[in-house]
Amino acid sequence: MDPGLAPALVAAGTVFALGAVSPGPSLAVVLRNTFEGGRGRGVACAVGHGLGFGMYAILAVFGLVAVMGLSERAIDAMRLLGAAVLLLFASWSWPTPSAENDAIHVSEHRQGRSGFLEGMTIAVLNPKIAVFMVAVLSQVLDPSMPWSTRLAVGLLGMGIDTTWYLVVALVLSSDALESRLNAQRDRIGRVLAIAMALLACWTVWTTLWA
Numbered sequence: 001m002d003p004g005l006a007p008a009l010v011a012a013g014t015v016f017a018l019g020a021v022s023p024g025p026s027l028a029v030v031l032r033n034t035f036e037g038g039r040g041r042g043v044a045c046a047v048g049h050g051l052g053f054g055m056y057a058i059l060a061v062f063g064l065v066a067v068m069g070l071s072e073r074a075i076d077a078m079r080l081l082g083a084a085v086l087l088l089f090a091s092w093s094w095p096t097p098s099a100e101n102d103a104i105h106v107s108e109h110r111q112g113r114s115g116f117l118e119g120m121t122i123a124v125l126n127p128k129i130a131v132f133m134v135a136v137l138s139q140v141l142d143p144s145m146p147w148s149t150r151l152a153v154g155l156l157g158m159g160i161d162t163t164w165y166l167v168v169a170l171v172l173s174s175d176a177l178e179s180r181l182n183a184q185r186d187r188i189g190r191v192l193a194i195a196m197a198l199l200a201c202w203t204v205w206t207t208l209w210a
Contacts, residue, residue, distance in 0.1 A: 086197070
């Protein structure tokens with residue numbers, strides 16, 4: 001057993017936990033799916049995000065950080081692509097007069113599938129996660145770590161991220177909050193849409209001109 005496994009997991013786990021609970025586009029997407037599709041869609045989104053984040057973490061642990069560190073253009077391209085996805089999600093979040101009626105005709109299976117794909121997409125293209133992986137996780141990792149320790153760190157990130165967003169989806173979809181959230185659905189949708197659009201604009205600005 002690698003003697004550095006425990007310290008690596010503690011350090012990485014702390015970083016992953018802090019990154020997961022901090023507000024950002026990932027939280028906005030999970031919230032939107034939970035509000036619009038209920039518990040099932042929120043849970044599907046949380047699982048999709050966890051898997052996407054886990055794949056990202058494993059790639060970073062096994063060399064993505066080093067590759068991106070050598071190419072500033074790759075980082076900029078990922079940030080801009082993430083900004084484009086945020087604008088797309090913002091447009092989906094903005095409530096429309098027919099949104100409520102349309103939602104009635106969408107099956108739970110399709111809602112769950114949509115939530116899962118949105119969760120995975122925002123995890124992979126989220127500019128916050130890209131910066132997080134490059135700037136923070138690289139300080140935790142040691143190039144001399146064996147492959148088993150690197151894999152354990154990546155899987156730990158997947159577990160922490162999935163657990164956090166599952167808690168968010170389950171708590172916000174409880175029966176006690178359902179009626180209150182439904183009453184504020186349009187207002188929440190507008191706030192989330194504006195927040196994601198502003199974050200996308202800020203990402204473009206800092207990438208191209210800052």
